[in-house]
Amino acid sequence: MVVVAASPDLRLDAGTSWLDLLASVGNAYTADPVERLTGPEPMQRWLAHHGLTPERAPTDADVASARALRETLRPLVIAVLDGEPVPAEPLRALRRWLDADTSLRPVERNGRPAPAAPPTPEVALARVARQALEHLGGPEAEHLHACAADDCRMAFLDPAGRRRWCAPDRCGVRARVRAHRARTRERGTPA
Template sequence: MASGDGSARIRRLRFDTGATWLDLVATVGDAYGETPVERLYDLARLREWLGAEGLLPRHDPGEDDLLRAHALREALRSLALATVRGNAWPAGDVARVNEFLRADVPLELQAEPAGPRVRPPATARESLGRVARQAAEHLTGPEAAMLGTCPDHDCGMLFLDPTGRRVWCAAEICGVRHRVREHRRRRAAG
């Protein structure tokens, strides 16, 4: 996957999927197109993503954490797609996510002067364990029935749709792109 290819729109991190674990899956732009774009292309980008999700660890992530994030992302993508399609989960991806779940640490509440909060993760491994926990809970709970995929053939981004009315990952991106394609197709045909 290219990190320098594609537009700024494709390279920007997405936080509109409805869940942190799906935001991780969305760290590849145009995942099903001819030229997928890696959005977590370096440690600075991983730190940015973890910070935006409220999961920035106390200890700075390393290169191995970036590789782990990629591995978790792809295993979660596989499990989510299997869930949406009504297929069995691939055993290798279940085992991979279970590895991350074993690194999960119980949450602790903290009373802070700025207000109560959950103790931040100590390491990126712990951060990814929290992501895996949310995914496991969603994939085995009522949220599994709320999983949707963007119908744009290049995008296919996974998202939670609790209303049952969401069609596109983002109407202003893929919805507009679809309407433009349909308009051009009708003009060419007519």
């Protein structure tokens, strides 16, 4: 994958941690992808957002593992979205992360029971992989959608079934602007 200059903005609006991991590369379906998971610090922010801050801070090797998990999940989600058979190799490769999973340990956090922090980034990624597998093979798969923008196709969860775009303020606005410009060109009036 060719990678363009890094963007400091992580996408955290896909509806779940594993889909946000997929969104950590922008323009993934174009010739110019944008890597957003550029190092240990952005990975730490991404994990913290999802309540997966590990006891040990991520390293460059953990970032490489997160990117590899992301690219392992991508063909699986595309197959589910397109109603195609699931490719065998990525499904087998997912085992690498699932094997690192550990049992959840309960702790009290803010007066409520919660899972203890994962001991390592590897275990945090295992939890992400487990969630992806459960969603792709469970009832959540019915709520999985792809952005209608051809240059985006970001996957997101939409339990209400009303969203057409990954984010109305991003792809939705761009699509409306393109449609407006096309209509004005047809009428021969300046945009």
